[in-house]
Amino acid sequence: MTTSENKPYLRIATEEAFATKEQLALFKRVLDQPNVDKGFAHLMGFYMSSPSERAQHIMRCLVDLDELRIAHMDASGIDIQVLALTSPGAQIMDRETAVSFIPNANDELAEAIKRHPTRFAGMVALAPQDPAASAKELQRCADLYGMRSAVINSHTQGEYLSDKKFWPIFEAAEALNMPIYLHPNSLPAQMIDPFIEAGLDGAIYGFGVETGLHALRIITSGVFDQFPNLKMVLGHMGEALPFWAYRLDYMHNATVRSKRYEAIQPTKRKPSEYLKENFYITNSGVAWGPALQFTQAFMGTDRVLYAMDYPYQYLPEEVDMLEQVDMTPEVKRQFFQDNAVKVFDLKI
Amino acid sequence: MTTSENKPYLRIATEEAFATKEQLALFKRVLDQPNVDKGFAHLMGFYMSSPSERAQHIMRCLVDLDELRIAHMDASGIDIQVLALTSPGAQIMDRETAVSFIPNANDELAEAIKRHPTRFAGMVALAPQDPAASAKELQRCADLYGMRSAVINSHTQGEYLSDKKFWPIFEAAEALNMPIYLHPNSLPAQMIDPFIEAGLDGAIYGFGVETGLHALRIITSGVFDQFPNLKMVLGHMGEALPFWAYRLDYMHNATVRSKRYEAIQPTKRKPSEYLKENFYITNSGVAWGPALQFTQAFMGTDRVLYAMDYPYQYLPEEVDMLEQVDMTPEVKRQFFQDNAVKVFDLKI
Numbered sequence: 001m002t003t004s005e006n007k008p009y010l011r012i013a014t015e016e017a018f019a020t021k022e023q024l025a026l027f028k029r030v031l032d033q034p035n036v037d038k039g040f041a042h043l044m045g046f047y048m049s050s051p052s053e054r055a056q057h058i059m060r061c062l063v064d065l066d067e068l069r070i071a072h073m074d075a076s077g078i079d080i081q082v083l084a085l086t087s088p089g090a091q092i093m094d095r096e097t098a099v100s101f102i103p104n105a106n107d108e109l110a111e112a113i114k115r116h117p118t119r120f121a122g123m124v125a126l127a128p129q130d131p132a133a134s135a136k137e138l139q140r141c142a143d144l145y146g147m148r149s150a151v152i153n154s155h156t157q158g159e160y161l162s163d164k165k166f167w168p169i170f171e172a173a174e175a176l177n178m179p180i181y182l183h184p185n186s187l188p189a190q191m192i193d194p195f196i197e198a199g200l201d202g203a204i205y206g207f208g209v210e211t212g213l214h215a216l217r218i219i220t221s222g223v224f225d226q227f228p229n230l231k232m233v234l235g236h237m238g239e240a241l242p243f244w245a246y247r248l249d250y251m252h253n254a255t256v257r258s259k260r261y262e263a264i265q266p267t268k269r270k271p272s273e274y275l276k277e278n279f280y281i282t283n284s285g286v287a288w289g290p291a292l293q294f295t296q297a298f299m300g301t302d303r304v305l306y307a308m309d310y311p312y313q314y315l316p317e318e319v320d321m322l323e324q325v326d327m328t329p330e331v332k333r334q335f336f337q338d339n340a341v342k343v344f345d346l347k348i
Numbered sequence: 349m350t351t352s353e354n355k356p357y358l359r360i361a362t363e364e365a366f367a368t369k370e371q372l373a374l375f376k377r378v379l380d381q382p383n384v385d386k387g388f389a390h391l392m393g394f395y396m397s398s399p400s401e402r403a404q405h406i407m408r409c410l411v412d413l414d415e416l417r418i419a420h421m422d423a424s425g426i427d428i429q430v431l432a433l434t435s436p437g438a439q440i441m442d443r444e445t446a447v448s449f450i451p452n453a454n455d456e457l458a459e460a461i462k463r464h465p466t467r468f469a470g471m472v473a474l475a476p477q478d479p480a481a482s483a484k485e486l487q488r489c490a491d492l493y494g495m496r497s498a499v500i501n502s503h504t505q506g507e508y509l510s511d512k513k514f515w516p517i518f519e520a521a522e523a524l525n526m527p528i529y530l531h532p533n534s535l536p537a538q539m540i541d542p543f544i545e546a547g548l549d550g551a552i553y554g555f556g557v558e559t560g561l562h563a564l565r566i567i568t569s570g571v572f573d574q575f576p577n578l579k580m581v582l583g584h585m586g587e588a589l590p591f592w593a594y595r596l597d598y599m600h601n602a603t604v605r606s607k608r609y610e611a612i613q614p615t616k617r618k619p620s621e622y623l624k625e626n627f628y629i630t631n632s633g634v635a636w637g638p639a640l641q642f643t644q645a646f647m648g649t650d651r652v653l654y655a656m657d658y659p660y661q662y663l664p665e666e667v668d669m670l671e672q673v674d675m676t677p678e679v680k681r682q683f684f685q686d687n688a689v690k691v692f693d694l695k696i
Contacts, residue, residue, distance in 0.1 A: 046608055052607055052608075053605070054602060054606040155542070158542070160542070160546070188542060190539070191538070191539035191540075191541065191542050191543075193538040194506070194538050194558075194561060195561060197611065198510060198564075198565045198568065198611050198612075199608070199610075199611040200561060202599070202603070204564075204596060204599035204600055205561065205564055205592070205596070209557040210542075212553070213542060213543065213553065213557075216552075217546045220547070236595065240588045240592060243585070243588050244553070244556065244588060246636035246639060247551070247552070247556070247584065248552060248553070251551045251633075252552055254402060255550070258398065258401075258403060260394055261546075262547075263545065264547035286595050287594065290642060291591055294639075294642050
């Protein structure tokens with residue numbers, strides 16, 4: 001690492017978005033359809049067409065996997081970005097389009113890593129619309145490119161990974177020991193209205209609660225009883241689930257006992273135990289000491305990783321802000337470097 | 349207080365539910381209608397008909413404002429309950445029924461307080477369906493009974509208090525210096541499906557995120573710029589909003605700048621500042637030291653209050669669990685007694 005010579009550890013950012021030109025062209029095609037999904041139209045439709053400074057910045061940065069991005073990394077003290085195809089990846093596309101597009105996106109990612117092997121690593125993008133194809137794509141990218149993790153952008157057109165039809169993806173991820181980063185998506189039509197009418201469907205609140213819901217659905221559906229070695233990653237300080245842990249455990253137990261829902265059956269462990277034993281958490285979007293320290297105390301310092309959420313959140317001073325948080329040098333090294341190396345199996 | 353003789357402070361629980369027989373009869377009438385609201389049917393419909401021990405316990409306790417309740421308070425070390433008509437109060441009823449029912453409920457509450465003046469206090473129940481009638485009911489209960497606070501159970505049939513048509517309620521509450529407790533409701537039809545199909549619409553998760561959404565809608569709509577002295581109370585450790593504070597501020601600012609939503613306009617202060625200056629937070633349902641201490645550090649120890657959430661959460665050992673949390677005697681006294689006395693203007 002060229003920028004690491006005077007540092008005790010590398011700063012590795014682990015939830016950093018990019019887009020390919022093909023992806024944006026396919027997004028454009030979706031946006032031009034009648035009855036386009038409201039959340040997608042309002043999110044990517046906005047970024048792809050707004051003249052606002054924020055939207056223009058995001059679009060410019062998303063497609064750059066060379067000079068501009070690396071200049072921003074240098075300006076903010078980031079040594080390595082772990083890249084993920086920007087949300088919703090291929091999950092808004094029809095199944096056939098998604099399955100044929102995904103390998104191209106992963107090939108482009110592999111090319112970028114090859115051009116800048118000391119600066120970039122990446123997660124495999126998937127088309128959960130086809131679980132069998134997703135399992136194969138995990139294997140292909142592991143074999144061909146040595147990729148060691150994957151990203152799924154929450155729900156796929158209103159469907160959740162708690163549905164057993166998706167479990168071949170978990171089966172493959174567990175077998176290949178590839179963690180899955182559960183990244184936010186725009187809210188599904190089935191729940192967006194009370195959020196979007198108030199402008200709260202996005203990163204300010206809606207993303208967090210919908211991705212938290214998804215993680216809880218995975219936990220309570222028994223995924224980790226079936227796949228005990230499956231690892232998942234949650235961004236945005238665990239989408240606040242660590243803060244909810246006591247209530248999740250108490251009410252899960254109460255709900256199981258009341259037999260109120262077919263969907264809530266006994267699990268081997270408490271929800272909080274799956275959180276602590278099957279998940280890793282990044283602080284993407286939350287550069288704030290109190291929430292970071294709470295999460296480290298809950299999860300253990302070996303399970304909380306740094307992420308910036310570039311380019312949606314690009315604050316050149318963010319690394320310095322986090323360096324000021326009261327952590328021992330050992331914990332800082334875990335947070336900025338060691339945990340990322342372990343979770344994403346990086347060769348540094 | 350008979351139970352306080354050997355204690356340095358009273359234990360006051362501030363989000364404790366009761367029901368009147370008339371309310372349950374009106375609920376039954378709503379439940380018998382075709383096309384009844386899904387969330388209400390699944391929540392009160394379940395409690396009012398299930399043979400499960402949990403449901404039977406809840407129904408038995410809700411309607412008791414005498415011996416059983418006081419025995420449970422004694423068994424759990426609670427000196428005073430601040431009572432609130434159980435969710436959704438009158439908010440599921442048609443406007444005419446709600447407006448005619450509400451004074452009866454408040455009269456019954458006043459009677460119970462008169463029977464047990466050292467053990468009960470209470471919040472005024474409202475029918476937000478009629479904002480003008482709600483403002484009058486606040487005044488009536490303040491004048492007639494000396495009641496000093498009110499409760500609203502989140503959305504009213506899918507409508508939120510961020511809508512200016514409801515603001516006469518805030519105007520009256522501010523003028524009378526009566527805090528409004530924003531209590532959860534079952535999820536509105538517009539967002540319940542992804543939660544209820546997984547059994548996560550209730551207290552385990554759905555209540556929290558919907559009430560948090562409501563509080564954010566109130567904050568971002570400018571209510572506190574219009575009514576700067578309005579006080580509100582949030583339960584369940586602030587519905588996790590303190591944990592989200594950094595992201596709320598960052599993304600609110602980004603959203604204002606991007607001009608992405610008509611609904612998100614500049615406000616005088618940051619979302620987190622309204623949280624800290626216009627809200628009080630109770631720990632209802634969260635008897636857990638780490639989340640309590642985080643919230644006290646964020647809000648100040650003078651803004652975090654004890655609540656049990658009886659009878660939905662009835663854990664006789666809960667007060668003792670919280671007495672074990674590392675707090676100074678002064679902070680324990682604030683948490684269990686002084687803050688409740690101040691917020692609910694109790695005469696102890």
